[in-house]
Each structure stands twice: as C-alpha cells, then as structure tokens.
Amino acid sequence: MDMSLPAPTVRTTCPYCGVGCGVTATVRPGTIPIIAGDAQHAANRGRLCVKGAALGETLDLDGRLLHPMLRESGTLRQAGWNEALERVASGFASVVAEHGPDAVALYVSGQLLTEDYYVANKLMKGFIGSANIDTNSRLCMSSSVAGHKRAFGEDLVPGCYEDFELADMIVLVGSNTAWCHPTLFQRILRAKEARPGLKVVAIDPRRTATCELADLHLAIKPGTDVWLFNGLLSYLARHGGVDGTFVAAHTEGLDAALAIADADCADPAAVARICRVDPAQLLAFYEGFAATAKVVTAYSQGVNQSSSGTDKVNAIINCHLVTGRIGQPGMGPFSLTGQPNAMGGREVGGLANMLAAHMDLDNPVQRDAVREFWDAPRIASRPGLKAVDLFRAVEEGSVKAVWIIATNPVVSLPDADQVRRALDKCELVVVSDIVHGTDTTLHADVLLPALGWGEKDGTVTNSERCISRQRAFLPAPGEARADWWALCEVARRMGFAGFDYAGAHDIFDEHARLSNWRNGEDGAGRRVFDLSGLIGIGQGAYEALEPIQWPVVRGAGGEPVATERLFADRRFAHAGGRARFIPTTPRAPVHAVDGDFPLALNTGRMRDQWHTMTRTGKSPRLSSHSPEPFIDLHPNDALLCGVREGELARVTSRWGAMVARVTHSGGIARGGVFVPIHWSGQTASDARVGALVNPEVDPVSGEPEFKHTPVAVAPFVVEWHAFVLSRESLALDSVAHWTRIQGEGFVRYEMAGRGPVDPDWARALLGAGEAADWIDYEDEGLGAYRAAHLVEGRLEACVFVARGLRLPPRDWLAGLFAAQQLAASDRATLLAGSAPQRGPDPGPTVCSCFGVGRNTIQIAIREHGLETTAQVTACVRAGGNCGSCVPEIGKLLALAKCGEATAS
Ligand SMILES: Nc1nc2c(c(=O)[nH]1)N[C@H]1C(S)=C(S)[C@@H](COP(=O)(O)OP(=O)(O)OC[C@H]3O[C@@H](n4cnc5c(=O)[nH]c(N)nc54)[C@H](O)[C@@H]3O)O[C@H]1N2
C-alpha cells in the first residue's frame, strides 16, 4: 500500500449496545484500526462511549477461533469446514428422523446480524419445521416485546432518540443509562445543560451513576414497579390527568385497568410504603408527571428482567395511554434495547413464539403466507421452547441436538450450572463463536469459527428502529466464515432448497420482500413492520445504505421513505386500530428472602465491560475501571454477615454459589446485594453470578427474574492474598480464588489461598527455572514473600504474597512492563512495589481513556477547589474524551461538597 495515500475509512456500526452508534474505522496494514464516532450517524453524531472508543483494542487474533473443530474421544481437533458441516447436518438430520423436529434446537443471539438471524429462523421454522429457535433476547427484551404486543397489537417502539431532547421530563425506570446507553445519556445530559427545566427522574433500587443526573431518585424496593405505576395511573385518573378524547377514540380497556390500579394503589401513601420510598417524593413524581405533557418514560432491565416484567411494561404504557402521550414529539414509553441487533432479531421473528416479519405463529393465515413465501415444505405451527425451558429440555433429553450461535449461555442463563449439566448430557452440541475458549465452547462437540465485528457484513436495527450497516473493514481471519453462510451450508446439506444466497444483500432483499408479503391483505392483517421501500435495492445500494428508520415505504419518486415516530396518526396495530390498557395486578418476586437467604441479589452491568467479556476483556483500558468481580452491599448488612470491605466473601443461593470481593459503593440499600454479570470461568475461579440466579420467569414473556434472588453472604476464609503480573498466562488450579485481568503487555492475577505462604510455590508459579534471574524478599514473621523474575534486564513477572491484605498498589509495577530494560532505580525499588519519589497512589481508575484514578481526582478537587466536571477535566483531563466517567466525577464533586459541609 502507498502510505502517502489516505488510509481507507469504512463507515460501520458499533457492535455493543442498542444505541447503535455509527463508527468509522480507518485501516492501515500493520497497525490497529483507528476507531472514531461517525459524525453523520444520527444516533451518536460523532460521539462514542469508552467501549466503542476502545474497539480497536479488541480486534487482535489472540484467542480467536480460526478453524472448525470436532470433538473426538473427548478432545477437540481441527477439522475442515466440509467435515464439520457434514457432522452438523447429519447429526441434526438423524435426530429429526428418529425423534421429530422438536428434538433439535437453535439458541441464537441479538448480536447476530439481521441476515444471519433471518436465515436461522427460516431454517428452523420453515424447513426443519419446529419453532425451537430461541435467543438470548428472551433474557433481555422479551417482556417489552410481549408488553408492546398486548398494548399496541404489534412489537413496536413508538418514539425516537430526538424525543429525549424534546421532552420536559424523562423518567428512567430500571435503566442505568449512564453506563449502559452512554451516548444517549450524554444527549440527555446536554439537553439538560441547555434547558435546566428538563426534569430527570430515576427509578432504581440502586443509586447508580445515572442518578447523578437525576432531579429525583426513587430508590424503590426491588420488584415493586407495578405498584408504583398503578399508583400513578390511579392518581392521574383522580387528578384530571386523563386525555378523555384520546382515550375514547383510540383506546379500550381503561376501566378494567383502573379498577385493578385503584384496588391496591389509590392511596399514594400506601404505595410509598410498599415501594419503600419517601411519600413526599413519590407524590412529587406523580404531580410532576401529571403536570408535564412531554414525558418520555424509558426503561430497561429493571423492568424486563422480572417475573412481572410484562406487567411492568404495560403498567408504564398504561400511564402514557391514559394521558394520550404517545406518538407525538417529546413523549412516549421507550424500551431501551440492550444488544446491537435486539430489534433486528424481533423483525425476523427470532423468538420461539414468533414468526418472521412480525407475523404470528398462532395465526393460520400468516403461517400459510410465510410458508408459501419461503416455498417451505412445512411450517412450525406452535411455539417452541423458550430459553430456560429449552435448556431444561436438553437436560431431560427431549432436545438432543442444539446449535448455539453468538451467545454464552453457561454464563448468561439463570441457574447456569443447570445449563452446564444440560450441555454435558446433550448428544450434539454445536457452538459458533469468534473465541476459542468460552465457558460454553468447552462443552461443544463441533465448534464453528464465525466472522466477528469488522469482518462481518450486514445490518442491525437499534432502539429507535434505525437500520444501519455493519461493514467489513478487515479480512476474514483463518477459516472464519459468516454465521449466515454456515447456516445455509447446513440447510443445503440437510437437503433444503432456498438457501442459495449471493451475499448478505440478497438475504436482506428477501427479508424486505417478506415484510411486504400479503401485508394488509384480507385475513392476513396489516403489519406496521414494512420494508417495502427497500425491496430490490440491489448490492450497490445495499453497500451504500444510509441509516434508515422503519417502516420504510416507497415515496412518489420510488425513493425509500423512513418513519421517525409511530402512532402519529393515533392508529394502533390491533384489529380496529385501538391501543389496549392492560390490567396489571401487582405481585412480589417469586422467591422472597427468608432467614436462610436474607438478602435480595440484584445483577447487572459495569460501565466498561460487555457481557461475558470475550471482547472487552481483551482491552487493558477497559479492564482498568472495574478489574475484579465484587459483591456490593450495605455496610450494616456486611457487619451482620461478618464480611469486611476488601475481603473475599461467598454468596450463596438455593441454586449455586460464587466468590468475590466485598465493596460498599454507597449505592445499595439495606437488604440488597449487587453483583456484576461479566465474570466467567475464563476470567475468575468462581465468580459466575448466573449460577446463583433463580430460574423463575415471567409467565407471559418467559423472561427470567435476573434482578431478584434470595441469597446469603458469608466470609470466604483465606490466609493470604497475592497478585502476579506476568507477560505469560498462568495455570492457577491450586489457589482458592483468582481473577485474571488484562494489562498492557502483561496479565494480572489477583489471588488468595490457604496454608502457609510458600516461596517455592510462588516462584514455581512464575514458571522460570532455578537458573533464572530472580530477586526476592521474604519476611517469615510477617508472612510476606515478594519476587521478580527478569530476563536480560527486562521484567518478565513478579509475585507479591502477604498474610492479610497488605499489598502495594499495582499501577507502578504495571508501568514497568512497558520498558525493555528496567532502570537501575526501578530495579532497586521493585520489591517495594513503588518508587521512593512517587506521588500518592492514583487509586481505582475513573477515566479509562486517560487512565485517571479516583485519588488523583479527589486530590485535585481538594487542592484546587474544583466545583464542576469541566474544571476537573481542565485540571486532570478526566472526562475529556468519551465522557463515560462524567457522572462518576460528578459524584466525587458531590462527595467533596458533603465533606466540606461536614468539616465546617
Ligand atoms: N457497559 C455495558 N453496557 C451495556 C451492556 C453491557 O454488558 N455493558 N449490555 C447491553 C444489554 S444487552 C442490555 S440488556 C442493557 C441493559 O441496560 P440496563 O437495564 O440499564 O442495565 P442493568 O445493569 O442490567 O440494569 C438496570 C438497572 O435495573 C435496576 N433494577 C433492579 N431491580 C429493579 C427493580 O425491581 N425495579 C427497577 N425500577 N429497577 C431495578 C438495577 O439496579 C440496575 O441499575 O445494557 C446494554 N449496554
């Protein structure tokens, strides 16, 4: 390549959250691609959060699955595609022949592209003839899907991101928007800066980073949202909040919904007691909602992931219907989707109870329409197994072959040890992934290497119904191939016609045509989901496709016409065009806390990690913000459980157990415990929280109750703590607990164990022979041992072991791995763990972009009397790039103010 030429820049879409930010990737051979926000993409207008900004650090081929693998006599061996595909096709075909189509299953993912997803659904429902295809969206958005269908008649998100800027009140329910939808959160932040009258209300049992922006935080008792919104409905009805014209002309069912709401929730004081919030604050919320026309109520997993998730969704929508606040700028209920293509998966009908293109499995006319369109030999006629039931059926043996694509269920399903048992028993487990070693690939009989982000090519749909292209800018590594290609190859080998696609564009075209097929014909119903304006766009136009919000119809000149907001015409998708109020009877989470398991476990996300960390875990920058798994609880509960901050504890439920470090963020109320979801068997010895989570699901949607499991917390007794920084990975079978953290040029292990501190063991751990260049230090009395291994003056590894927690900070030592040769002064103080002239420990990372620690920020605030986040940025750079840490800086500023107040 001529290096004087500008490097090619490809416009694509971020592979993480449902905001769906546009990304540009500039590629020069031999260097990592330069990733930036796409200024032309309406979702983010050039901004990226820290995960998006660090994408370049996740693209190396370390750990990638590059060839198909087959298990033989217990071990995996490399195989050719042909052999692997034959094994899958013949395995599936023979199970179907012997036990029928319901004995096989696909378990797929909202991280697939629409084209992959479309083919998977077509193969299963139209050709194999079973609806046993479910997806991790069951764990994610299925309560919203069900709630939308009940209220609107179709799975439709009415609004768009602009509504957040036009609103006068934004209610964030069960959504840590600051960390999970960061660029959208920043739009809210800027809107509020420009217009301080914009009120933000956060409804979340935890005080999260999102709450830093909120005018009002209602820290409700977990699981009580239906009481709260029923109370609001009842309040609106009694305080002139009903839009009578809208309700009469465009809705039905208000009386029944109101009767239920009034029964338990007519008295705000009683609701406040049940929700465990301050009655005056609850009333302030009700009054504010009633008085503000432009309200957006956005919600996410605190709503969906509950045994009353669908009712929570409808209780929220009821309040928007009664006020007529829907379909107009600046207002509406808004389901924030999690995964990059949660929406695309719903469009193609990827869930076990849906058909393609927003058609229904239980509608015979629509079933027939799809079968005819696909020219399929059969069509599934009843819903398949939903995720939790699916893996139960695998364990029971009624499902005998399963193909898992782009998801890691051994980590992410509830009662996750059950999933492991199920896969161990299953006759044929096929896993398509981009990574070789995940907790799920360990159980595979066949491993298929998939193209990852930057290599694959297709479309995704974000939370506001915007279809964007993910474009390839890297060559396919090894033998990795697109997921749709593998699915089509298996379909063809099973003898099915209709899977010969010329490319992703060809599949997209078929998907667009199906959306229009029989749409609006007698008996087939009218579906709002319609891509008719994109039919026949051809490969060139598909390559160039600009982000576009569906429905996309054809304009007078034949051009595609997008739709910003739905229901502007006040017509809903139920027959008759009316929206429906749904009566929602409040009920508590299925399992209540009791004497054995007295605390309620809540699980969720951290700012800088994505799910099971197979990609974000590779980035040193992202790994610095929250390096270790933790158990966050109230200090008083910690006291009762006998656990101390910084020490290890074991959390146990009726389903399983895990170990992590105790922390007090200050955001958890008495009676609650929060544990992040990200750690797996690959990144920690025993911190997979899914193992503890109860497998109860919402009766309508089948979505698990991830946010509420009764648990007990107890000390995890160890005698010593240690850490290792090493250029090479270590095998750590013999320690009681470990966590693996990716550093810049090294791997860090935090460990703990029992028995005496053993120098021989510590040195053996680092793997170097006796002849190696060692420096070490031992203090038997203190139970401390420290050693470093050098090769020709370069630091290879170091280990620090201590009784108790007396270990030096890791950051100075970490910096030494950048040097090819240790300076004499560094070598001299190596085993002290710090340089003598060094300033204070920077503390845990707050700003990942510039690596700025909490202590550094706090000292700057104190010493320079800083008062705003902008001043902090000007002083220490933190917050000056992606802005993801701005809420945390805000919290430190607020803490400093409190400190001053208490001091004076
Ligand atoms: N950094 C990061 N961002 C992500 C992801 C990630 O892995 N990492 N994943 C993406 C995906 S797939 C998803 S689905 C989204 C999820 O995005 P969010 O839903 O915002 O994230 P969570 O942390 O799962 O949970 C949200 C909040 O629900 C609260 N909650 C718990 N119980 C209740 C309750 O009973 N009522 C109410 N009102 N709130 C409750 C929790 O305390 C938590 O703060 O994030 C997406 N974005």
Ligand SMILES: Nc1nc2c(c(=O)[nH]1)N[C@H]1C(S)=C(S)[C@@H](COP(=O)(O)OP(=O)(O)OC[C@H]3O[C@@H](n4cnc5c(=O)[nH]c(N)nc54)[C@H](O)[C@@H]3O)O[C@H]1N2
């Ligand atoms: N306790 C608890 N559990 C939860 C949740 C919770 O809040 N609490 N949230 C749930 C939710 S909302 C979600 S969305 C799930 C997420 O859970 P998972 O979907 O299980 O998590 P990921 O780590 O995203 O798994 C994606 C897998 O696909 C691989 N991959 C990435 N790109 C590709 C590709 O292009 N093709 C293929 N074939 N593979 C690819 C990755 O390496 C990874 O192994 O977790 C759920 N589980």
Ligand code: SF4
């Ligand atoms: S907010 Fe962050 S993770 Fe979400 S799409 Fe944008 S850059 Fe990606």
Ligand SMILES: [Mo]
């Ligand atoms: Mo999700």
